Amino acid sequence: MKKKVYMILLALVLVITGCTSSNNKDNEKINVVASFFPVYDLIKRVGGDKVEVNNLTQTGDAHSFEPGIKDMENISKSDLLAINGAGFEGWIDQIKSSQPDLKILDLSEGIDLIEVDGHTDPHTWLSVKNPQLMLEKIKDKLIEIDKKNEAYYNENYEKALEEFKTVEKKYDEELSKYKGRAFIAPHAAFNYLLQEYDLEQVGIEGINSVNEPNAARMKEIVDIMKSKNINIVFYEYGQSDKIAQTIAEEVNGKVLPISTLEVITQKDVDNGMDYIKLLEMNLENLVTSFE
Ligand SMILES: [Zn+2]
Numbered sequence: 001m002k003k004k005v006y007m008i009l010l011a012l013v014l015v016i017t018g019c020t021s022s023n024n025k026d027n028e029k030i031n032v033v034a035s036f037f038p039v040y041d042l043i044k045r046v047g048g049d050k051v052e053v054n055n056l057t058q059t060g061d062a063h064s065f066e067p068g069i070k071d072m073e074n075i076s077k078s079d080l081l082a083i084n085g086a087g088f089e090g091w092i093d094q095i096k097s098s099q100p101d102l103k104i105l106d107l108s109e110g111i112d113l114i115e116v117d118g119h120t121d122p123h124t125w126l127s128v129k130n131p132q133l134m135l136e137k138i139k140d141k142l143i144e145i146d147k148k149n150e151a152y153y154n155e156n157y158e159k160a161l162e163e164f165k166t167v168e169k170k171y172d173e174e175l176s177k178y179k180g181r182a183f184i185a186p187h188a189a190f191n192y193l194l195q196e197y198d199l200e201q202v203g204i205e206g207i208n209s210v211n212e213p214n215a216a217r218m219k220e221i222v223d224i225m226k227s228k229n230i231n232i233v234f235y236e237y238g239q240s241d242k243i244a245q246t247i248a249e250e251v252n253g254k255v256l257p258i259s260t261l262e263v264i265t266q267k268d269v270d271n272g273m274d275y276i277k278l279l280e281m282n283l284e285n286l287v288t289s290f291e
Contacts, residue, residue: 045160062262088122127192232289234258
């Protein structure tokens, strides 16, 4: 039923936008829709002022996000829809079948995906290496769409790549000291990072960030913290620290933010928060947790 309503809404949007798009050439920029913050940030870096990027998930939980009517209108008018892929955007098949001509860039294509309990873990963007591969895919796609600005995109790509490599170097230097160590994550989102640095996460919530922890899970986490001598509990940057505080109090510990890059508000973006700064914050707080 839900799917049916969705398809009708989409058909309506296509009719409405079809009527207006011919006289709607208000600029020459490439119009890209990004499914959520990390994708948005990477496209901004490579596209610069030649690309207009619209971030679909500006508030709320990116895991449970579904595009509304305004979003579908933006998607249908765009030159490119860029997604993380790896199953993160559960709504993408509906878009593909209703808009078969839409250009879609899947940033996880070609990345080695991690399987957890028989399912693909979609959190590819939380490694420090993967965004570098994603930048290259974005650069290639923008050049394919807009060949005349090839040199511009190449230059932006090289600069962005350099910034991520600098962060990677910091991660390598710092995290190599803490092999085998565990941290308490707000949800089990960090497998791609763990794989690179031989770390362990204990997720307060599971991989899809949908289940509030029950009392038994909270007690399990407290026990793990005591046995592993951990006294920092991470809460999701931009969300409440209440659950983390409750757990931390049990071990006389502290709470710190860590970002999965899933809940960045437009206000954060307007204040200059970006992918690199969040990765740096995560590193700093991880080191504090391990010290
Ligand atoms: Zn997640």
